[in-house]
Structures are given as structure tokens and as C-alpha cells.
Amino acid sequence: MHNLNTKPLEDYEPTAIKRKFDEDFDEISGPHLALANDVKQDHLLSKALNCESFAKSIIGSTTIGEPTVVHGLIKKQRMDKLAEEIKFSNKFTSDVFRCVLHRERPQEKQSTTVTTNSGNYMLHNAITRSKLPRSAENVFVEASDDLITALNMDFRLDPDLLYAVAELHAGAIISDGFEALLLITAESYSRSRNIDIHSEKSMQSIPNGGSAISIGLCDEADSGPTRSKLKIGANSMNLLVTMSCAIAKCEVSVGPETRLSMDLKKATIFYDEQKLDNFMGILEDHMSYQAPMSISMLRQVTSGFNHVSTFHCWRSTLSGFDSDLLQPATVFTVVDTPSRNYDHSESSLTKQASAVLQQVALAILSKRSNDIDALLYQTKTTLEIKKNDMFQKLHDQVSVLASAPPSQQQHKPYCLQLSSYLTPIANTSCLSITRFIIHSSLFS
DSSP: OOOTTOOOGGGSOHHHHHHHHOOOOBTTHHHHHHHOSOHHHHHHHHHHTTEEEEEEEETTOSTTOOOEEEEEEEEHHHHHHHHHHSOBSSSSBBOOSSEEEEEOBOOSSOOSSOOSOHHHHHHHHHHHHSSOGGGGGSOEEEOOHHHHHHHTSOTTSOTTHHHHHHHHHTTOEEEOSSOEEEEEEEEEEESOTTTOTTOOOOSTTSOGGGSSOEEEEEEEOSSSSOEEEEEEEOSSEEEEEEEEEETTTTEEEESSOOOOOSOGGGOEEEEEHHHHHHHHHHHHTGGGOOOOOOGGGSOOOSSOTTSGGGGOOOEEEOTTSOSTTTSOOOTTTGGGSOHHHHTOOTTOHHHHHHHHHHHHHHHHHTTOTTOOHHHHHHHHHHHHHSOOHHHHHHHHHHHHHHHSOGGGOOSSOGGGGOHHHHHHHHHHHHTTGGGOOOOGGGGO
């Protein structure tokens, strides 16, 4: 910046300069003086960027030689460092040193005009600049005290609500004020072993103090390589995010591992307001609530086939992605996925393994778990397509169960008596899931 008609610095009386330009501005008025947009948005942007407003008196910058005041924003850490390096005559105003810096004063009384969390403004901008601009049309809100209380309820009293919890979070956004992550697919898990054979065993996702909800990456191996799993935890349940999209970069994570660069310690969950209203409405009339059923709503598991919770529909995917062609595959849906995305043929071992597991799931969900003829036919057909020892063992066992006289049949549904035969089949079906390829054009 050129200084016009500049006089020597000593010609200016420092006390007069500071008195004339020692304006009163605080954390709300200061950013607005710097940005001159909407007062609320200027304040929110300053907070989201962790900035502080300041005023600079430029000496001799005009033709009449009078100082000019310019307002701006600066990182708080940088201003703190400057305050150590530059001599300040009081807490908010420096001595004259070619320019005078004025620090913002604390807000004397609580403003009633700024009620929106600072992350909302950055969240809106992140979405608008992304390849998912339509999401900006939705209204996103933070969790209320009522919602936090609801998510920390004892879900052992009404396990069906675990689907409603997953549905609420499919479409939610996690943001730390800079990065934003759209949750696309979420799976609910109870913390009760009696309710859920796949119950959460780790302590990592339990909220601190038991009165909030936690957001974090949990490093877990699960009999394989260690993966960083994004989990949202409450007292009696937690959610595993299995598909998400980093909004600004449009990078998609598919499967149990989530790639994140944001600071989750500062992160907030923003919920779609319409979904939140629907969820709270379900809770008000939870006695009549019945979760929907679909093979596509089953969680991705490879064990526990002796327990009915393996076949509970506790997974939800954001509308628009809730097709087997787009959402993460499970051992129950690989048979319905396109070969080009999963690198397998119609007669492949992985696809035939999935066909068997889907037949078992159909029997459970349609309450035909004692109708063994359908599974007997499926195992026979599978063997005709793909000869394999594990299919043969399953077929032999199903044949034994089918031929047993009623007096020797167990009270437990036959589908739940085949766990030791179904687990290796599930592990085989799971092999192709790791080769899933999602096309970025879907987010354009």
C-alpha cells in the first residue's frame, strides 16, 4: 500500500492517534467491520476459522496526512504472538510503530442475535463448493438435549429402534468447522450380547460421562489387518459407518475403514432436520413402530449364524444410494451385484456362497425358518453350478435335517442350526467385497 503525503513518524502524537482511533469493537462487531457482509455470517466465519478481528491505523495514507483505520481478521495464535513481539501500551492497543493494532474487546453481554453454531456456516460453504450441492438445500441441525437423551436410552427395551437410529444417521454430516463428512451407510450394534451376537466389545466408543454421544476412529483388527473404523457411540448402542464421502474432496470410503483428516475432538454431528423430526416422532409412538425388512438392510457379518440378531435389519443407507448397485455389499447381497464392480462371474465361488446365505436370510425374514425345502433346493443348485467341499458339507447337513422325523427335530429353527457350515461360506463370499469399486461419477 502506498502512503501518500507521508510525514515523518515523529510528527504524529501517539497519544492523540490512539485516542482518536481506539474504537470499541468486539467479537461480533469486529468481524463485520472487516468483512462488511451479514453480521451473523461474519461472526460465524471468524469463529469457524479461529480468527480475531483487529484494526490497523495507517499513518500518512491520505492526501491530508491523516491516519486511516483498516479492519481485518487474523488467526488468534498469530495475534497472540504479535502481542508478545510488539509493545502494547494497554491490553488492546499497541504503541505507534508505523501502524497501530487494536485488539478486539471481550463481548460485555451475551448477544441474543447469534444462536447458530459456527460450524453451520462452514458446513454450508463446504457443501455448496462440493459435488453434492443439493445437500445444501437440506436443513441440518445439531443434536438437542432431547436427542442425546434418546440416543442414550436402553435399546434392550425396544431393539427395533436400532434401525431408526441407523436411518437417522444415514445422511447426517460430521464437521469440525473445516472438513465435512457425509455419512451414507450406517450399521447399528447393541452393546448387549443377549440382544446382539455381534455386540460392541470395545470401550473406545463409549461416551465420556455417559451423557453425550461419542465420535471417533477405533483401530480394530477383527481377525485381519487393523482398520480405523468410524464409530458413533452411546450408552447401550453404537453405529459403524461403512460408507461416507468427504464432501469437499468428494473422496468416498467404502467398507469398515474410514479415511479422515478432520479433528474429531472438535467435530459435531449435524442431522437432517426432517429425519430428526421423523426419529423423534417414532420415539413418541415407539410401541407401534415396526422396522422395515430387506435383505439389503442386513449388516455385513461373517459369523453368528446361530443367533437371530445376525438377521436383524439394523443397517440404513441414504436415499439415492440405497440400491445394491451403489451401497456397500454384504455377504447376503454379493449375489445381486454386477460383475464389473466386484470382479466375479455369475458362477464364481463368491457369488454362489452369497446365494446360499441369501436363501437362509430370506427364510428367516419371511418367517419360513422351518421350511427347509427351499434351502435344500438352493444347496443342490449351487453344487450343480460350483462343486465345492463346503457346499457339499452344507448340503449333506441340510439333507439330514430335512429327512429327520418330527420327533427328532430340534425346537430351534433349522436355519440357526447351520452356523458352523455357514461361517466358512460367509468368509468366501466376503472375499469379493474387498474388491468393490465405486465410481466417482455417481457423486457428480
